[in-house]
Amino acid sequence: MKIAVKILPRREVLDTQGRAVEQALNSQNHSITSCRVGKYVEVVLNEADREMALNKVREMAEQLLHNPLTETFQLEVVD
16 A cells, blocks of 8 residues: 655745745746645555554654654555
8 A cells, every 4th residue: 555645844834945936936927825845755555454554654754754843744545
């Protein structure tokens, strides 16, 4: 089973990369109001049970993949 972990900066944290991309896109006449830059991690497990797989990857994200002080994460099962 493949599970995606989407990691983004918390709203309260200044996202300098997102701000730079936002400014660059606006300077190229793309009218956007905001942009956030994060990380995308795909984890493939030998686990058939969906809930068990999500719990394992949630544990991985909480322990290693994201910084809880500055980032949030979402999990998504990928086909």
